Amino acid sequence: MALQPGEPAPDFTLQDTHGTPVHLADLLADGPVLLVFFPFAFSGICTGELCELRDNIEDFETAGVRLVAVSTDPVFTLKAWQQVEGYTFDLLSDFWPHGAVARAYGVLDEQNGHALRGTFLIDAGGVVRWSVTNPRGQRRDLQAYRTALAEI
Template sequence: MPDAGTRQSLQVGDCAPDFSLPNQFGEPISLSGLRGTAVALVFYPFAFSGICTGELGELRDHRAEFTSAGVRLLAVSVDSKYTLRAYSEAEGHGFDLLADFWPHGEVSAAYGVFDAVRGMAGRSTFLISGDGTIADAFSTPTGQARPLARYRQALARL
């Protein structure tokens, strides 16, 4: 089976599927509730894993670039909100970590990045404009981090 990170059913210009997921504090976050604000939706496999921790740490350290571009950073994994809270506290992320825990991977699947064999989200990012359309999308295979330069390129497209 191909790696979930290498296939995407959604393309630039498509309407981003709406969702509502709890963040690490159990607060519901919905895409429709953020209408008018650009969103970087960052899918990653698992909290506390090496590559994911490195990627999210880099985003944390460069969060001001997203903020100054008017982009809300949301990271999504299939972990529970309890795991995500411990992860966020340990790493000091400072942005929302969303739990696509139950139904397991439903939002990841809606975005075409759920790997049903491994039970995890692929490593994919969608930059969603304030009107809810996908402005950019990119991914890397499992085991390969997304470069910060690619995020910067996506932010420049807004």
């Protein structure tokens, strides 16, 4: 079961597309974080969702929320995808131990070995304030993000 609002967000350290370790606790020191799990780089729905976030990044910046996207893809795949699509937010690899962070957040599809479309808005104190998990094949709604941002 995915984490729910009011629950503490598990801390983690994952590599970004440059191989640099990124710690959730360090991100939260600068304010709230929107953690967006997605199944696969270069897939249709995931590309559409993340391009929509890229094209509306000012909504998150204006709200003072750091956008971070996570998948079980390897660092090199995420780096190539980031370059192709021009994502300016962090893409983090939950490749090894495979899906450990997605599992901690309750959004790892254990049968298929990839993250589900789970999203968590985490306040600066490390508490989940809003979350949503969409079923396979269903993209997330940008307006739902905007509504959550307005409440933080």
